[in-house]
Amino acid sequence: MDVNAAVAAAAAIAGLCTGVIAMLAFRWSERDQARPTRSSMRPDINAVLPPGVDTVLSVLRSSAVVLDEGDAVVKASSAAYALGLVRGGKLAVEPMLHMARDTRRDGEIRQVELDLPRRGTGRGEALAVSARVAPLGSRLVLLLVEDLTEARRIEAVRRDFVANVSHELKTPVGAISLLSEAVMDAADDPEAVSRFAGRMQIESTRLINLVQELIDLSRVQNDDPLEDAEPVRVDTLVAEAIDRCRHTASSKQITMAAGGTADLRVWGNRGQLAAALGNLVENAVNYSPARTRVGIAGRRVTAPGGDLIEIAVTDQGIGIPEKDRERIFERFYRVDPARSRATGGTGLGLAIVKHVAASHGGEVSVWSSEGQGSTFTLRLPEAAAPAPAAAPATHPTPA
Numbered sequence: 433m434d435v436n437a438a439v440a441a442a443a444a445i446a447g448l449c450t451g452v453i454a455m456l457a458f459r460w461s462e463r464d465q466a467r468p469t470r471s472s473m474r475p476d477i478n479a480v481l482p483p484g485v486d487t488v489l490s491v492l493r494s495s496a497v498v499l500d501e502g503d504a505v506v507k508a509s510s511a512a513y514a515l516g517l518v519r520g521g522k523l524a525v526e527p528m529l530h531m532a533r534d535t536r537r538d539g540e541i542r543q544v545e546l547d548l549p550r551r552g553t554g555r556g557e558a559l560a561v562s563a564r565v566a567p568l569g570s571r572l573v574l575l576l577v578e579d580l581t582e583a584r585r586i587e588a589v590r591r592d593f594v595a596n597v598s599h600e601l602k603t604p605v606g607a608i609s610l611l612s613e614a615v616m617d618a619a620d621d622p623e624a625v626s627r628f629a630g631r632m633q634i635e636s637t638r639l640i641n642l643v644q645e646l647i648d649l650s651r652v653q654n655d656d657p658l659e660d661a662e663p664v665r666v667d668t669l670v671a672e673a674i675d676r677c678r679h680t681a682s683s684k685q686i687t688m689a690a691g692g693t694a695d696l697r698v699w700g701n702r703g704q705l706a707a708a709l710g711n712l713v714e715n716a717v718n719y720s721p722a723r724t725r726v727g728i729a730g731r732r733v734t735a736p737g738g739d740l741i742e743i744a745v746t747d748q749g750i751g752i753p754e755k756d757r758e759r760i761f762e763r764f765y766r767v768d769p770a771r772s773r774a775t776g777g778t779g780l781g782l783a784i785v786k787h788v789a790a791s792h793g794g795e796v797s798v799w800s801s802e803g804q805g806s807t808f809t810l811r812l813p814e815a816a817a818p819a820p821a822a823a824p825a826t827h828p829t830p831a
Contacts, residue, residue, distance in 0.1 A: 604639040663815035666696040692729030699815035708788040711781035716747035751802035
């Protein structure tokens with residue numbers, strides 16, 4: 433009997449412990465279910481959108497925000513968060529919030545363009561956006577925001593380009609017009625006519641060069657050079673660039689020397705690459721004093737994405753001030769406008785070089801020291817050397 437009593441007591445104690453544990457587990461589960469989760473705290477999960485709206489908003493390119501009657505964010509796209517429109521479950525842009533309230537009140541569609549501070553920068557940069565608010569059902573409001581910053585930047589660049597082109601074309605055209613009038617007035621003076629005709633020829637040549645470089649720049653920006661890409665020998669490009677400037681260099685007694693690693697090849701459009709390297713060599717010759725040296729050298733450098741070919745053009749010219757080095761690749765920018773006009777420069781040569789390098793997957797950089805010279809380095813992806821042709825198979829001659 434004592435053994436049975438002990439067994440019964442042990443069983444009772446075990447049952448009691450099991451009951452206590454089960455009760456604690458039940459309480460724990462209830463408390464865990466009552467605790468608000470991250471999903472339950474998001475209003476876009478609990479709120480009900482009209483059928484199909486969620487799918488449509490997910491494919492829109494515009495930033496989309498849906499607000500309920502309490503101005504809480506029901507749904508917001510990732511682009512809206514990236515622009516800083518939504519913070520802490522609320523619409524963070526006050527003018528857009530006022531628009532949403534007005535639309536909720538009268539049901540009218542509203543649109544406005546705003547400049548918003550760029551998120552994460554303290555430099556005062558602004559985002560240009562276009563906001564459109566429309567009612568969505570009986571109690572929701574839809575806000576669509578389009579980022580216009582890049583479009584405005586491109587428009588500003590286009591306006592500046594048109595203004596610069598107009599100014600650059602006006603100068604030689606006006607000079608030719610005045611010189612032609614001078615020739616007419618000096619019809620009885622052969623010496624004056626010859627002098628004015630020479631000036632007209634200089635201005636017409638400058639005009640032709642400007643128009644040609646505008647055509648080259650337009651072609652570089654619009655065409656895809658890799659459509660007609662081929663392995664191009666660096667030695668050939670260097671030889672063409674030297675031939676292009678041989679007459680000018682000879683008149684100034686400038687020595688042009690080519691060196692570096694032989695048998696290098698780059699991948700790209702031969703015409704564009706020749707124009708880019710030719711512009712660098714031409715600038716080196718034009719901005720170098722007489723009886724100096726211009727060197728062109730190529731070499732292979734190792735890079736993480738594959739080997740690159742560096743083509744460096746070094747001169748002993750006047751150099752470039754430090755404040756101008758970041759802007760020399762801009763269109764129509766000249767370090768010394770008077771000297772550029774004297775040498776026939778248009779301010780487009782380095783811009784063409786920059787676009788050619790970028791379109792070929794490379795880059796161009798400059799090192800310079802005032803009074804000592806400059807080195808422009810063009811970096812381009814290397815092209816694999818062509819495989820040697822297989823020897824023709826020989827067949828035994830039948831007896």
